Amino acid sequence: MELKGKVHYVGVNDRTKALFENLWPLPYGVSYNSYLIADDEMVALIDTVDVAFFEVYLKKIRSVIGDRKIDYLIINHMEPDHSGSISLIKQYYPDIVLVGNKKTFDMVEGYYGLTGDRYVVGEGDFLKIGHHNLRFYLIPMVHWPETMVTFDETEGILFSGDAFGCFGALNGGCIDKNINTDIYWNEMRRYYSNIVGKFGNPVQKALQKCSGLPIKMICSTHGPVWEENIPQVVDMYDKMSRYEGEEGVVIVYGTMYGNTEELAEAIAEELSAQGIKNIIMHNASYTHHSFILSDIFKYKGLIVGCTTYNMNLYPEIQSLLDKVAAREMKNRIMGYFGSFTWASAAVKKLGEYTEKLKFEVVGNPVEMKQTMKADNYLQAKALAKAMADRLKADRK
Ligand SMILES: Cc1cc2nc3c(=O)[nH]c(=O)nc-3n(C[C@H](O)[C@H](O)[C@H](O)COP(=O)(O)O)c2cc1C
Incomplete structure (x- = not known):
């Protein structure tokens, strides 16, 4: 599913998991979102999905790029619901270069034993994927220490990792303007309060860091892609992270x-x-x-x-x-x-x-x-x- 400017949604839906983190119920399921930038010259994958969904994930990737290779895998967040398919992606695309920060690679090695080609990025570093200029910003403890976001300066897309995520599988469409978003607002608060709730200060810092970016679309790792409702989503995260009731x-x-x-x-x-x-x-x-x-x-x-x-x-x-x-x-x-x-x-x-x-x-x-x-x-x-x-x- 093309979002815009050769950026595609290749995430999957999980409607069988009873408890997220083996703790939190999922009455509407959950999506594991992954994105593919399929530019004419280069291809980059942003985050992966729970390994249980690898087959359907690979099909989605191939439906976009066919037999083309993937040049980079950008890892915004290492929690296994997003990093789980890294090893298999590496098997299917052996020349792929992993992109993450120093803390990411400690986890890549620890979880998956991968030590190959890598591009280690720091705050504000840059990567060009065809006509897409990607810049990286570290947002530690939103909600793991290695968490970062990737901003596509060309298209104004913020690939935000778990930030701005919410429970609820995607039923057909994925961009907010094309779907009925009613269920997602409560599911966003429940996701935030259950998963991220302790990290109010880091979320505030991340919001400040992103506030200067000309964001036109937010692509998080769970739930809808936000385009029409960006001010509401940011306001909700702002209020929740300030514990405003x-x-x-x-x-x-x-x-x-x-x-x-x-x-x-x-x-x-x-x-x-x-x-x-x-x-x-x-x-x-x-x-x-x-x-x-x-x-x-x-x-x-x-x-x-x-x-x-x-x-x-x-x-x-x-x-x-x-x-x-x-x-x-x-x-x-x-x-x-x-x-x-x-x-x-x-x-x-x-x-x-x-x-x-x-x-x-x-x-x-x-x-x-x-x-x-x-x-x-x-x-x-x-x-x-x-x-x-x-x-x-x-x-x-
Ligand atoms: C397993 C159990 C332990 C209890 N422990 C105490 C106690 O330590 N002190 C006390 O005053 N009452 C104790 N009670 C009595 C409760 O206060 C009483 O069952 C009361 O009806 C409970 O209020 P409820 O009607 O809202 O459940 C206990 C009751 C049960 C079943």
Whole structure:
């Protein structure tokens, strides 16, 4: 599929993998994007695909260039879902020269034992592929240390690696202006929050580095090619990497027998009564944490409820909060509540977590013994009102 100026999409779709990284569900599948610059004089391949798809990948490459050789393989990112076919590409195209930075080649040798022809590039280095002038920029930790982007100065195409990527296979078309992009926006936030979420600062640096480039098209390694929606995509990555949340509250709770959930319902009702429209409720044992993390990245308010389990937090809440902490999230406003039957621990532990997370605490925590009594109900409403007032204070 030609994108423009002899640049072709040769990526593949994976609709069978259950969990990306063996962790994150893929309800819409995922694409592994690779691009081919098939200029009259020279051919360059940019990133490869998961090795399980090599046959279909090779067919796609050959449908564009037939028996021509490939001169260069540019490796923007070494994660195996993109680097997995490097060894086989090298077997089929033995004269191909690998292009990457110093850190790339440490991984090329370590993963694939390849030590042959290479072109080691540094920040701002240049490679000419026919009429395409390619320039390389290093964007370490977006989201591995070797990550770089390749900018085609001739066509204004940014080959961005995982940056600006999102879950979701491509169903026929691949350029945003030709397809219905509805599903990809949430899938982009979920991809970012699950995979890249910890690396807000490196993403900010990468955005600054790319901000001066005259980008007309973004070709990332997952999801659609962005042409029409570049400002929206960049804005979304900017906001997510600054951990900026919209007005709204995620209420997430861990319960075994439903009593803690009753408190959650009371809080949600009062938030709504106070004029908060975006209220998302998650039972942490039911919704995969991948989706909960995505919502926590979206909204500014977070209220966590947890029952006491063997003098600790309920395991699913503990596990979720560990994931939030691992992403070093900032700028969240948090309230919390908990329950117990004979000896309480959950509320105290949640309090300790707010310190670890460095979130702004709002309202008084509600601690409920066994079932929701009238005073717990009033305390829950007060917590919800405190959250609503705090969010409304940020309205312009
Ligand atoms: C495995 C297990 C461990 C528990 N550990 C504690 C505990 O350490 N302290 C306590 O006060 N209650 C403990 N409880 C009792 C819970 O507080 C009680 O089941 C309560 O109903 C849980 O709230 P829920 O209705 O929201 O699930 C435990 C219950 C279970 C099933």
